[in-house]
Amino acid sequence: MSVFCAYSADSITGPVATVTSTPGLVAFWDFVKREADGQKRFTAHVPAGAKTDYPLDAANYIKDYWGAGREATYADFPQLGRGPFGNAIRIVKETDADFRPFLFVPRSRLHDTPLDIKGAGKSVTVVVWAIRESGNHALAGIWHEGTDLKEKTTTTIAKVERGQRQYALFAGLNKQGSACGHVSENGASSFLNKYALHKSNSADLSPEVAADSPAEVLDKSWQCFAMTFDHEKDELTGWLNGVSGDRWLDNPKKDKLISYAYNAYMQGHYAKLPGKQDGEDEAFPKDQYYNPPEAEPLSVKVLRDSADERVELREHRFTKIEVILRGGKEVARDLVALRLNPWWYPHDLYTPKDAQSGGPFTIGRVIHSSRSVGFTGWIGGVAVFDRALTAEEMARLCKVASASAESSR
Numbered sequence: 001m002s003v004f005c006a007y008s009a010d011s012i013t014g015p016v017a018t019v020t021s022t023p024g025l026v027a028f029w030d031f032v033k034r035e036a037d038g039q040k041r042f043t044a045h046v047p048a049g050a051k052t053d054y055p056l057d058a059a060n061y062i063k064d065y066w067g068a069g070r071e072a073t074y075a076d077f078p079q080l081g082r083g084p085f086g087n088a089i090r091i092v093k094e095t096d097a098d099f100r101p102f103l104f105v106p107r108s109r110l111h112d113t114p115l116d117i118k119g120a121g122k123s124v125t126v127v128v129w130a131i132r133e134s135g136n137h138a139l140a141g142i143w144h145e146g147t148d149l150k151e152k153t154t155t156t157i158a159k160v161e162r163g164q165r166q167y168a169l170f171a172g173l174n175k176q177g178s179a180c181g182h183v184s185e186n187g188a189s190s191f192l193n194k195y196a197l198h199k200s201n202s203a204d205l206s207p208e209v210a211a212d213s214p215a216e217v218l219d220k221s222w223q224c225f226a227m228t229f230d231h232e233k234d235e236l237t238g239w240l241n242g243v244s245g246d247r248w249l250d251n252p253k254k255d256k257l258i259s260y261a262y263n264a265y266m267q268g269h270y271a272k273l274p275g276k277q278d279g280e281d282e283a284f285p286k287d288q289y290y291n292p293p294e295a296e297p298l299s300v301k302v303l304r305d306s307a308d309e310r311v312e313l314r315e316h317r318f319t320k321i322e323v324i325l326r327g328g329k330e331v332a333r334d335l336v337a338l339r340l341n342p343w344w345y346p347h348d349l350y351t352p353k354d355a356q357s358g359g360p361f362t363i364g365r366v367i368h369s370s371r372s373v374g375f376t377g378w379i380g381g382v383a384v385f386d387r388a389l390t391a392e393e394m395a396r397l398c399k400v401a402s403a404s405a406e407s408s409r
Contacts, residue, residue: 015084015085015086015400016028016030016045016085018396018397018399018400019045019127019381019383019397019400020045022383022385022389022393022396022397023385023387024125024385024386024387024389025045025046025047025383025384025385026046026047026114026115026117026384026385026386027044027045027046027053027054027114027115027383027384028044028045028046028381028382028383028384029042029043029044029045029054029056029363029381029382029383030045030085030086030087030380030381031079031083031085031087031088031089031379031380031381032085032086032087033045033053035055039055041055041056041057041074042055042056042103043055043056046114047114050114051113052109052110052113054105054109054110054113054115054361055105056103056104056105056363057103057104057105057106058072058073058074058076058077058101058102058103058104059071059072059101059102059104060072060098060099060100060101061100061102061365061367062097062098062099062100062371063098064159065147065157065158065159065161065367066098066156066157066158066159067158067159068098068156069096069098069099069100070098070099072099072101072102076092076101077089077090077091077092077101077103077364078090078092080218080378080380082215082218082219083129083222083378083380083381084129084222084380084381084400084401085129085380085381085400087380088131088378088379088380088381089103089363089364089378089379090211090377090378090379091364091365091374091375091376091377091378091379092211092376093133093134093211093373093376094373097371100365100371100373100374101364101365102362102363102364102365102366103362103363103364104360104361104362104363105360105361105362106360107352107355107356107358107359107360108355110142110360110361111352111354111355111358112355114386115142115361115384116142116166116358117142117166117167117349117384117386118166118348118349118350118351118352119348119349119351120348121231121348122231122348122349122386123228123229123230123231123232123386123387123388124167124183124228124229124349124384124385124386124387124388125226125227125228125229125383125384125385125387125388125389126139126140126141126167126168126169126181126226126227126382126383126384126385127169127224127225127226127381127382127383127384127385127389127394127397128140128169128224128225128226128379128381128382128383129222129223129224129225129379129380129381129382129400129401130171130206130222130223130225130375130377130378130379130380131209131211131218131221131222131223131377131378131380132171132177132206132207132208132209132223132375132376132377133208133209133210133211133376133377133378134208134373134375134376134377135171135176135373135374135375135376135377136170136171136172136173136175136176136177136180136374136375137170137171137173137365137366137372137374137375138168138169138170138171138362138364138365138366138374138375139168139169139170139171139225139363139364139375139379139382140168140169140361140362140363140364140379140382140384141166141167141168141169141182141361141362141366142164142165142166142167142168142358142359142360142361142362143165143166143167143168143182143359143362143366144161144163144164144165144358144359144360144362144366144367145163145165145195145196145366145367145368145369146161146162146163146164146188146367146368146369147159147160147161147367147368147369148160148161148162148163148369149194149369149370151369151370153369153370153371154369157369161367162187162188162357163184163187163188163189163196164187164350164352164357164358164359165182165183165184165187165188165196165350165359166183166184166187166349166350166352166358166359167181167182167183167184167227167229167349168181168182168227168366169181169182169225169226169227170182170199170375171206171225171375172201172205172206173199173201174199174201174257174258175201175205175247175340176205177205177206177207177208178201178202178203178204178205178206178238178240178247179201179202179206179225179226179227179238179239179240180199180200180201180202180227180238181199181200181227181228181229181236181237181238181343182196182198182199182227183198183199183229183236183345183347183349184196184198184349184350185198185347185348185349185350186350187350187352187359190260190261190264190288191260191261191263191264191288191290192260192263192264192284192285192288193257193260195257197257197258197260197261198236198343198345198347199236199340199343200227200236200237200238200247200340200341200342200343201238201247201340201341202238202239202240202243202244202245202247202341203240203243203244203245203246203247203341204240204241204243204245205240206223206225206240207221207223209221209377211376211377211378218378222380222401223240223241223401224239224240224241224242224394224397224398224400224401225239225240226238226239226240226389226394226397227239228388228389228394229345229349229388230388231348231388232388233342233388234344234345234346235342235343235344235345236342236343236344236345237341237342237343237388238341239394241398241401242391242394242395242397242398242399244341244342244391244394245341246339246341247339247340247341248320248337248338248339248340249337249338249339249340250336250337251336251337252335252336252337252338253334253335258338258340261290261338262335262338263284264284264288264289264290265289265290265291265319265335265338266279266335267280267281267284267289268289268290268291269291269333271284271286271289290344292316292317292318292319292339292344293316293317293318293344294314294316294319294321297314297315297316298315298316298317299314299315300312300313300314300315301313301315303322308326309324309325309326310324310325310326311323311324311325312325313336317339317344318338318339318342318343318344319335319337319338319339320335320336320337320338321333321334321335321336322334322336363379363382364379380401381400383397
């Protein structure tokens with residue numbers, strides 16, 4: 001499956017220029033630009049006057065947190081020598097359980113810089129040009145999941161840290177292959193679940209392509225994954241190849257993880273009603289209620305109607321609710337569908353209290369307790385913006401991957 005954005009050779013003046021000319025750019029790693037001397041690490045294209053170009057270190061987080069496995073080096077990231085911007089790195093399907101390498105900017109070098117997008121009134125966009133071989137986990141972002149969860153893998157852990165999540169782009173998570181935006185208001189968990197659950201999933205899915213495929217196959221296989229968080233709209237959106245699309249989850253009560261968001265919705269609803277309701281948990285934390293705006297419904301469908309009772313299905317921007325009315329008054333409701341793209345997110349991005357408690361910016365993997373292999377495949381570019389890009393801008397960035405496929409034919 002090739003990237004499907006429209007492409008005109010005359011419209012592209014240069015892939016790197018296409019990215020760097022987009023307003024709001026904070027950092028863009030094309031895996032071509034490097035330090036002039038010293039370690040010659042990959043560095044980012046940054047705006048004029050920026051104080052750092054965010055050189056990327058290599059590390060094996062299993063060694064750092066469990067004290068097991070070997071050190072990682074740049075040699076652990078094979079290079080393609082081609083791609084949307086001229087080069088790409090491979091995230092390998094590692095077989096050694098003690099080896100999970102990633103590239104990263106340490107917190108000490110990013111804290112309070114433009115890459116450290118956090119706090120009130122802040123929006124963010126992350127774009128990653130990639131070929132997905134397998135997996136659904138992290139592509140890039142500030143998303144230290146913590147090593148404090150009670151898992152089988154943490155019984156031997158040497159360094160325990162609380163989660164320090166801010167924003168990141170994933171290759172699907174609960175919808176494998178989608179572009180999944182993930183954000184956090186507290187660095188930790190959501191809705192009394194042990195995981196962070198504020199995430200969106202693009203409607204379209206990326207294919208799996210063997211990382212050792214012939215060059216002509218890889219050239220046609222670049223996908224443009226992206227996520228935007230727009231603080232003005234309180235919307236988190238996943239985009240694949242310039243398209244977001246609508247995604248709904250029916251019957252969220254039965255979903256393994258989103259059932260926690262369902263409960264957060266119901267608890268918030270119960271709390272608005274006088275007296276204690278059946279199913280109400282008065283100890284549920286108020287800051288974890290999840291009640292998207294439901295003013296005037298977009299549509300109303302009558303499911304049942306009799307002299308005694310009327311049942312309506314009301315669709316709102318982020319929710320579909322089934323409402324029971326008697327005598328024209330609502331007597332009960334149930335959340336029957338929840339919108340996954342865009343996802344309603346009414347919070348600010350998490351602000352770590354200091355550099356020591358914040359997470360790094362990582363590419364290819366994130367620090368997490370389960371130690372799974374995660375995403376594998378090729379990454380040909382990573383860009384971060386301090387605003388929510390528009391659909392038109394997303395389409396323009398998507399053309400970079402199309403241009404790579406076209407120019408190599």
